[in-house]
Amino acid sequence: MDKTKQYLSILVNEMHSVVCATLDDQNRPATRVIDIMLTDGHTLYFLTAKGKDFYKQLITHPFIALTGMSGGEGMDRMHATMQKKSISIRGSVECIGTRKLKEIFEKNPYMAEIYPTEKSREALVVFKMTAGTGEFFDLSTKPITRESFSVGAFEKTEEESHVPYLISLACTGCGKCLTVCPQNCIRHESVPFKIDQAHCLHCGNCFTDCPAGAVIRR
Amino acid sequence: MDKTKQYLSILVNEMHSVVCATLDDQNRPATRVIDIMLTDGHTLYFLTAKGKDFYKQLITHPFIALTGMSGGEGMDRMHATMQKKSISIRGSVECIGTRKLKEIFEKNPYMAEIYPTEKSREALVVFKMTAGTGEFFDLSTKPITRESFSVGAFEKTEEESHVPYLISLACTGCGKCLTVCPQNCIRHESVPFKIDQAHCLHCGNCFTDCPAGAVIRR
Known part of the structure; x- marks a missing residue:
């Protein structure tokens, strides 16, 4: 399994709920929890409702940054913090309308509890990341570990992306x-x-x- | 206990590791995990190292958005997602140098494992949120629950802040x-x-x- 596929699988199946940042109408960052609904091994899919500020922001500035975390569950705060693994991805997104919406509801049955009727799903649209870069970060190893990967059409060598x-x-x-x-x-x-x-x-x-x-x- | 104090306490003591968004040098959002180290009941404190892009971004655009999550630990993915509570805060920050640094290391002993020697702590500086707004969001209730609060010097009524x-x-x-x-x-x-x-x-x-x-x- 290549790196991209491996990290996107962790993102969808283990982390699932991540924090996503966009720009508001004053070009300042805004964050909220979103669910990463699907991956095809190359890129990721999520949805939102057209009435949300999040939707407006995605259409105005179709570039997002997101970070998911896992590890440390059930531990006290101090040990939990040291066990955290994270995946951060940044890149361009595009709205693909209701394509993949059915598949999202099939693979994520809890969505039917939030949007129970066909009527209530009218406002939902799907977004796909077209090109991005990612970084895996693991604080549980000593020393810490980090690794870079690409998402969608993005091709950048590791050397270029995360070596300050x-x-x-x-x-x-x-x-x-x-x-x-x-x-x-x-x-x-x-x-x-x-x-x-x-x-x-x-x-x-x-x-x-x-x-x-x-x-x-x- | 007032709302602000209550939610900042959850942020520091239960969530602790949150995702923080800034703007990069191309004015695009960037995210990473940070720890909310301290609260005095009115505002929050975190730190970073001067060599990080995060520091540069905070100095250039001293406005952040952050989101922390809790709930759903130990559950399978579907049920975990429906149990999530989140706190999102946006606002202006300022660098207060090494003020509060000693207190941060005292209250967060794990920090001494990441930065073990006095020498290695040389680059660390503390940031404080001066004025912001927050929102608590709970997906575990049916229907969902949300509540607004203010941070630092910010005074905005609930009506103004999160009622679209x-x-x-x-x-x-x-x-x-x-x-x-x-x-x-x-x-x-x-x-x-x-x-x-x-x-x-x-x-x-x-x-x-x-x-x-x-x-x-x-």
Whole structure:
């Protein structure tokens, strides 16, 4: 199973209810819980009612960001927080009308409790993500883990999408960065040192403290 | 306990990890999980590291939207979805530097596992919401329940903040809206009918279908 398919399956089947951000009519972020109803392994589908601000916002600015969480259920708050896994996806969406609506109600029978009659479903429309990028983030491993993937038609290499800090050839191997990295994820077997991106918190300590200015921020 | 205090306490103590939206450098929404670290009963506090995109975005556009969820733990997906409660808050934030940082580490001991040394905490700064509005949403009741509240210095009446649909004096009492409302939350003891805002889904069916054009969208 490829990465995209794997993470979209977790999103639909395990997380399901996620938080989705759009822009309001003053171009400020707005968030609410939405359900990710379906995936075909490449992209994702959700629905809304035409009367909601959410619908207006999707039509005006068809670009969303969403994050789902899982893990830590039944634990106390402190341990739950450290067990959290999250998936964040950003990308363009388009309205596909009532296509897939029947399939959504079939695969998500609880929807019939919220919109019980055919009449009450009149306002519902389906949206599909056409192109986006995603990131999986796992706080339960030590050090933390992150991985990137693409959604829909989007093709961007991992290098391009989620790597804010890189160590350049200007690295002298002095070791200052090793003392400030909270994740101990700078590899120092050879010079230049190398940030292990899969475990980086993006805190920027190495960038700020490198005496040689060898850490590049992109 | 007032509403604001009650909902901020749920946010910090029960939900704790929430999804927060900001704008990126292309003015598009971006989301990630953040922890709501503290509340004083009026507002909320969180932190980030200066090296993160999140920090840059907060400084550039100091307005966030966030949503936390609880409920449904340990249930299968379908029942979990129907048990979800959420709290969404939107408002202006400001950076208060390292004020409250010590208190945050004291009250959230897990933070010492993520940022273990004093050195690794150098990049951390605290943000506070100065003025915002919130909404509690409960899908586990039938019909659903929603309630508004304010955060920090924000004072807006409930009427102003989250009431998109109202029935005007043009209502003839024909009863068409009653047949399309998925929540059965239109009170029809007298004309004009009245939407019970605490249970409204904002789907817009009554607005679309009223033959008298008596439903106002704000």
